[in-house]
Amino acid sequence: MVHLITGYAGKPHVTSASDGALNAGIYGKGKYILNMGEKFAYEIISNNLIKIKSGFAINQGRKIEIAINDYEEVTIDNGLQGMKRCDLIVLRYEKNSDSGIETANLVAIKGTSTDAYAEPVYTEGDILTGKAVDDILLYKVFINGLSIENVESAFTLTDSLMDILAEQKRVSSGMGQQISALAANMSNLGKSVAEGKQLLAATLSGWGNPTVSDATFEVLNTNMAAEFAATRDAAYSQGVAAADGRALPGTVNYQSGWNAGVAAADGRALPGTVNYQSGWNAGVAAADGRALPGTVNYQSGYNQGASDKHTELVNLQHSSLVNGSGSFGAWIALWIVSTDQIFMQVFYNTGMHKMIFD
Numbered sequence: 001m002v003h004l005i006t007g008y009a010g011k012p013h014v015t016s017a018s019d020g021a022l023n024a025g026i027y028g029k030g031k032y033i034l035n036m037g038e039k040f041a042y043e044i045i046s047n048n049l050i051k052i053k054s055g056f057a058i059n060q061g062r063k064i065e066i067a068i069n070d071y072e073e074v075t076i077d078n079g080l081q082g083m084k085r086c087d088l089i090v091l092r093y094e095k096n097s098d099s100g101i102e103t104a105n106l107v108a109i110k111g112t113s114t115d116a117y118a119e120p121v122y123t124e125g126d127i128l129t130g131k132a133v134d135d136i137l138l139y140k141v142f143i144n145g146l147s148i149e150n151v152e153s154a155f156t157l158t159d160s161l162m163d164i165l166a167e168q169k170r171v172s173s174g175m176g177q178q179i180s181a182l183a184a185n186m187s188n189l190g191k192s193v194a195e196g197k198q199l200l201a202a203t204l205s206g207w208g209n210p211t212v213s214d215a216t217f218e219v220l221n222t223n224m225a226a227e228f229a230a231t232r233d234a235a236y237s238q239g240v241a242a243a244d245g246r247a248l249p250g251t252v253n254y255q256s257g258w259n260a261g262v263a264a265a266d267g268r269a270l271p272g273t274v275n276y277q278s279g280w281n282a283g284v285a286a287a288d289g290r291a292l293p294g295t296v297n298y299q300s301g302y303n304q305g306a307s308d309k310h311t312e313l314v315n316l317q318h319s320s321l322v323n324g325s326g327s328f329g330a331w332i333a334l335w336i337v338s339t340d341q342i343f344m345q346v347f348y349n350t351g352m353h354k355m356i357f358d
Contacts, residue, residue, distance in 0.1 A: 016062070016102060024061030024128060031136045032058045032158040037068050039157060040091075040138055047148050050074045050089065050141065052106055059093050059136055060127040064104040072106045079143040083113040086142055090122050090135035097132055107135070117142055200224075
């Protein structure tokens with residue numbers, strides 16, 4: 001049935017539900033604490049009493065208030081020594097199911113005393129669909145032992161529609177200025193890009209790589225890469241040529257300069273020799289000549305020394321035979337002191353001969 005709310009019907013016909021639905025459509029279907037009055041500020045009177053000051057709320061379209069300069073007191077039950085408890089202070093909407101009378105009150109929901117704080121449960125109901133009870137959570141009260149330790153706010157303030165519109169206007173104005181500045185910057189950016197492309201194209205053309213002023217970035221990149229590659233290769237080749245020329249004055253490149261250096265080292269190996277190989281050979285020959293004065297080389301010097309040693313041993317043998325002092329033991333001694341084993345058999349035979357004749 002269609003029902004005219006804002007109109008004379010000859011009888012009371014505007015209900016709280018109708019008015020609440022209108023408010024919910026304008027303000028929203030949530031729970032709001034308005035930024036007016038003292039905003040339900042609290043004051044701890046004692047460990048058993050908390051004062052809640054003036055404030056205004058809208059709960060799903062239903063306006064609830066504590067008038068300005070008025071207040072409400074909430075009683076808190078005693079705590080237990082050595083225990084902790086969390087109580088909740090709520091702004092409760094309630095509708096009597098029998099009479100239909102609707103009320104709003106501040107209620108303290110008592111928690112459970114335990115070793116740690118544990119929040120009790122509060123009621124959330126949809127008033128617009130006819131639920132009888134709904135709570136707006138205002139404060140959490142923490143009781144430690146017998147004392148109130150802390151009170152914590154559980155709501156946020158909602159600005160008025162005019163305040164919200166003013167803020168939107170301020171933000172929009174600032175955004176408009178930023179958008180204008182951004183548009184100007186974008187325009188300047190477009191000019192900067194075009195001018196930069198023109199400058200780069202002119203430079204490439206001047207280097208011998210023709211490039212149109214409105215070339216795409218891909219074309220500019222390709223032409224720049226080609227120019228840099230050509231410049232790099234030319235510089236590398238020039239550096240190699242310069243290095244070749246400095247390797248050794250008068251040489252063709254560093255390879256021939258190295259060869260010339262080797263040849264020069266060969267010539268200095270030994271004055272008068274052809275190279276270091278022939279110089280080494282000459283050094284060996286010179287060492288051979290110094291092995292023993294009068295000998296040809298170290299091999300002939302060794303042979304000469306061995307011959308001299310043999311002669312000395314023969315002379316010793318002869319002296320023993322002439323003097324009659326030869327004995328088997330003496331010949332054995334001669335064999336021991338001799339380092340040349342070639343004479344061992346000779347000395348042995350001579351000794352045996354001497355023993356037979358004696």
